[in-house]
Amino acid sequence: MSGFFTSLDPRRVQWGAAWYAMHSRILRTKPVESMLEGTGATTAHGTKLAQVLTTVDLISLGVGSCVGTGMYVVSGLVAKEMAGPGVIVSFIIAAVASILSGVCYAEFGVRVPKTTGSAYTYSYVTVGEFVAFFIGWNLILEYLIGTAAGASALSSMFDSLANHTISRWMADSVGTLNGLGKGEESYPDLLALLIAVIVTIIVALGVKNSVGFNNVLNVLNLAVWVFIMIAGLFFINGKYWAEGQFLPHGWSGVLQGAATCFYAFIGFDIIATTGEEAKNPNTSIPYAITASLVICLTAYVSVSVILTLMVPYYTIDTESPLMEMFVAHGFYAAKFVVAIGSVAGLTVSLLGSLFPMPRVIYAMAGDGLLFRFLAHVSSYTETPVVACIVSGFLAALLALLVSLRDLIEMMSIGTLLAYTLVSVCVLLLRYQPESDIDGFVKFLSEEHTKKKEGILADCEKEACSPVSEGDEFSGPATNTCGAKNLPSLGDNEMLIGKSDKSTYNVNHPNYGTVDMTTGIEADESENIYLIKLKKLIGPHYYTMRIRLGLPGKMDRPTAATGHTVTICVLLLFILMFIFCSFIIFGSDYISEQSWWAILLVVLMVLLISTLVFVILQQPENPKKLPYMAPCLPFVPAFAMLVNIYLMLKLSTITWIRFAVWCFV
DSSP: OHHHHHHTOTTTSOHHHHHHHHHHHHHOOOOTHHHHSOOSSEETTEEOOOOOBOHHHHHHHHHHHHHHHIIIIIHHHHIIIIIGGGHHHHHHHHHHHHHHHHHHHHHHHHHSOSOSOTHHHHHHTTTOHHHHHHHHHHHHHHHHHHHHHHHHHHHHHHHHHTTTHHHHHHHHHTOOBSSSSSOSSBOOOHHHHHHHHHHHHHHHTOHHHHHHHHHHHHHHHHHHHHHHHHHHTTTOOGGGTTTTTSSTTHHHHHHHHHHHHHGGGTTGGGGGGGTTTBSSHHHHHHHHHHHHHHHHHHHHHHHHHHHHHHSOGGGOOSSSHHHHHHHTTTOHHHHHHHHHHHHHHHHHHHHHHHTHHHHHHHHHHHTTSSOGGGGOOOTTTOSOHHHHHHHHHHHHHHHHHOOOTTTHHHHHHHHHHHHHHHHHHHHHHHTSOGGGSTTTTOOOOHHHHHHIIIIIHHIIIIISSOSSTTOOOOSSOOOTTOOSSOOOGGGTOOOSSOOOTTTSSTTSTTTTTBOTTTOOBOOGGGSHHHHHHHHHHGGGHHHHHHHHTOOOTTOOOOHHHHHHHHHHHHHHHHHHHHHHHHHHHTHHHHHTTOHHHHHHHHHHHHHHHHHHHHHHTSOOOOOOOSSOOSSTTHHHHHHHHHHHHHHHTSOHHHHHHHHHHHHO
16 A cells, blocks of 8 residues: 555656656547448448438438528527518528538548548547547537427427417326426426437438438428418518618627527538448538538528518517418418428427437447447447437437426537537648648549559559660650650659659659649649639739748648648637637627727737738648638638637526536
């Protein structure tokens, strides 16, 4: 025992080694090769998940997880209390902000295609284990509360359609409970429990079954949307937009409404959890994310147009706006049609919350950050069945006992944090040298590699190289490449043959000027944004680049430039947090035009702009991906700013509960 206490003597502890061990542990990253190796029947998790999802299935999942509450609830709420008919503009602004995060998710879906962990895995391979665990834990919280809230909302919807007979029967037969968050006298919501259990069974039975169920509900939702559009045209009246009624609360109301409308687009990250189950994740994930956001925007804007033209914005019913707008015109049959769509929309939103939760748990358990048994995949259903049962049981228990009205915002804080981190990761990775992310973006298929080794390599070996080193080529031109004196790699020229990293790597002078997959010389004009910029500026384009210190086509990132970007991104995050905090909590001083407040805002804007410009001056990694986020570093930086602002707009009690959850 004395020896044990002696070992704890601070003078005997090797603090340097201990700190290094802890530091390396929490910041260690996961190599992508470990996820790409499992090409056989099993993976590191055990049985492989079923690869059956098409692009249409992924779009259906993304649309279903977003459109339910957004179309049937958020549109009426924002129109009445914040923006009036200007809710249309609010949705467009929110969609633009969502697309900024969506393109960052889409790039990571291509970089790390075969994963179920979404932002958890993205941060694990980029930032480190500690941040990954933090994000994964909060994603589980988001999906858990979302599932329980969806079950409770469906239960309330059925109770409302049944004239509240279900709640009265449960209160009389089962009894009431006190102190469980539902008020002084509340009944245990057995119907919500039953709904959560049924959806859990559907998700556990197999991805094809759950996605098929999701697709059926989305078709039903689409039919109701078409009905609303056609039936609503008979009751619209342009006077509700006339005489300044379109923006009754001005642009401040529109922007306030946009912050609320943003939450109606949250849910597309479900697509990023299907990497192992998609048939072709390289193309399906980016296309599905973009398409689902566009479809949701179309649905929200069209419904908002009909809603605000059918009834005055100040008479909109916030509980069930689409049903009551037909009742106001005496069309009672339409109320029940819209009610069917509401049930379908809420059910598909519930499925959208429960579907990704077991997959994030499965990914974390497979990495050893949660209990290993949670990573078990059933050989019959090819789903993480244990994770499905555990997550469904916890969500059902929450739906049974706890009122989640005050906890709804906690769904958003986890998602916004994940969105912010994914934007940070995209900024970091695009400016790192090749040696730091070697293997990270290995997206070439085996067939393409074999083709290069078989055909093009033979051309280089047999016809496109001298007989021996130092010998001059002589004789008739019989080579198939059509050149007499063919240079070697020592002449700094890239032949049509395969690119071998041992001879042609990041240190090679011509690295990046040749497309590694086709052998065709790369040019900046291939970028559509650069083409437009060149046309706009004209012959002064290259002069401007030199004067601004922007990198040239031949510049490559180094360890020093990568470190510079890392420091700038860290400072950018801190500055944005301070800036948004001051904008929100110091708005009174800004509105009063206090000189020190205005000066502070201008100073922070200048500092943020300077950091973004310093990042812009660093060379990007020349690796080409099937999909890449455009306009770096502006798109990820603005996505960070929007997400941090929305996080800080959440209530204080939400941050307290969030801190408690993180402490757990």
